[in-house]
Amino acid sequence: MSIQLIVDTGSDLPQHVIDENNIEVLPLVVHVNDEEYYDKETIQPSTLYSMMKDGAVPKTSQVPPERMKSLFEELASKNQPAIYLTLSSELSGTYQTACLVRDQLVEEGVDLDLTIVDSRSASLGYGLIAYYVSQKIRDEKTDTEQVVTYTNTLIDKIKHIFTVDDLEYLVRGGRVSKAAGFVGGLLKIKPVLHMEDGKLFPLEKVRGSKKVLSRLMELIDERGSQFENQTITISHADDLTRANELKAMIEDQLNVKNVMVNTIGCAIGAHTGPGTLAVYFLNGDPDTE
Structure with a gap:
């Protein structure tokens, strides 16, 4: 069987x-505006992001x-x-x-x-x-x-690289420390984060959205390898335009097998906030140890 x-x-x-x-x-469960929802069953990401833009503070x-x-x-x-x-x-x-x-x-x-x-x-x-x-x-x-x-x-082997519009959502949810919430939105500085041992950590700051995409490409190249046998994935929170821009850059610059794009669901998006863009790949061939 x-x-x-x-x-x-x-x-x-x-x-x-x-x-x-x-x-x-x-x-997973999402709590917002005194209501409880099942992620992807009784609430969809688009609804949650609209609520968050209107000031809702969801928990999961x-x-x-x-x-x-x-x-x-x-x-x-x-x-x-x-x-x-x-x-x-x-x-x-x-x-x-x-x-x-x-x-x-x-x-x-x-x-x-x-x-x-x-x-x-x-x-x-x-x-x-x-x-x-x-x-x-x-x-x-x-x-x-x-x-x-x-x-x-x-x-x-898995690598996570992502950027958020505002670290405040992650700080508020306890996903990164308050000391990391240093980025000023008025300066158009975009925090880039990564994941180690299952935890989120700020990596660096990049000024401007266009430079962020270029820096994500550099990090993919630095941290990944053997892309020809890989599927690279991209997830986004209500930002399909930038996700597709990054997809096009990956397909143009890397000899990658496939690129998969999808929306960040409510359970993750409740903490990262609208405007999040993330890319995931392997450091090595998926079929070799």
């Missing part, structure tokens, strides 16, 4: 990738344990082996809760073949790992141990 891959909405995968690869998706919480429990029990009833790749445990409690829910079910005697892996990634960096893993699972000869080993290899 083929392995069922599970992700949460922090992966920001395009729906066609989810459908084509039979990926199960669990929703992990995938509800009852949603996990229901899915895990369903898998067990079908004797379905599964791998749940979660949003970085440094950004969400989803990984820890999933482990607790699984362990409780096992203690209750439920026969559950479920491996839970912390992606140490976010948005389409996390989604890119899931995309590659879903392709690996298509090989019927691949067992769970082999898929998990492959997943961890990808986690070690």
Whole structure:
């Protein structure tokens, strides 16, 4: 029996990738204007970004344990082996809760073949790992141990580079320290950030949007390698124009296999804010250790 891959909405995968690869998706929760929503189910990114531009201050919480429990029990009833790749445990409690829910079910005697892996990634960096893993699972000869080993290899290779219009959203949500919130919007200075060990860190400051795109290209070239066998992913928060500009630059300047673009979902966008642009790639071939 083929392995069922599970992700949460922090992966920001395009729906066609989810459908084509039979990926199960669990929703993170968004709290805004005293209402609670399930990401991508009862609220869409465009709605959230409009609310944020009008002054709303959203918060998020992990995938509800009852949603996990229901899915895990369903898998067990079908004797379905599964791998749940979660949003970085440094950004969400989803990984820890999933482990607790699984362990409780096992203690209750439920026969559950479920491996839970912390992606140490976010948005389409996390989604890119899931995309590659879903392709690996298509090989019927691949067992769970082999898929998990492959997943961890990808986690070690993944690179996240992104820019935001204003660090205030990340500071407010505790995703970066207050000391990092030093950028003045009036100066048109754009902060560039990256991810290490599942955490977000400011990297540098760049003046002007055009220079940001050029600098992102330089960082891709510096930090990645073997692009000819890769899919590079771009995610954006209500900024498709710049996302497509970056896509065109990547296709023009790098010998890349494919470029995938998608909107940043509510769970991530609630913290990064409108205007965020991010790119994700590997330092190495996805199919070699």
